[in-house]
Amino acid sequence: MSAAANEHQVGGEHYGGGSMQHWDWCVENQLGYLEGQITKYISRWRRKNGRQDLEKALHYADKLYEVKESHGWHTHFQLHRVEVRGLARMVELYGLSAQEELVFTLAASYRDLTDINVMRGAIRNLLKECSGV
Secondary structure (H helix, E strand, O other), X not given: OOOHHHHOOOOOOOOOOOOOXXXXXXXXXXXXXXXXXXXXXXXXXXXXXXXXXXXXXXXXHHHHHHHHHHOOOOOOOXXXXXXXXXXXXXXXXXXXXXXXXXXXXXXHHOOOHHHHHHHHHHHHHHHHHHOOO
């Protein structure tokens, strides 16, 4: 993988992932578009758009739930991911809270609709916390 794209950022300084960029973590964990968007907004909300980023993360999580539910995958999804790679690094680099770490973990390793609902609940908890930020 070429590191050239990691050598610059187009606009802003909100990613600040240092040695591990968010998109590299998504690739490493083979996240889909919706999961990647959820974790992107969670990783940057404190440094960029605050509540709006959390609302976007929840919107993507709601869409993920709808997509999985509409395909009849109510009990167990067929995922090949069994471990979340590089999570400790992301927690350290982005200063993720326990709720944010839970969102990352579930976005990368959910197995059913219950897991997605737990992730949505964690985002809702962050929205409540955001009122005090």
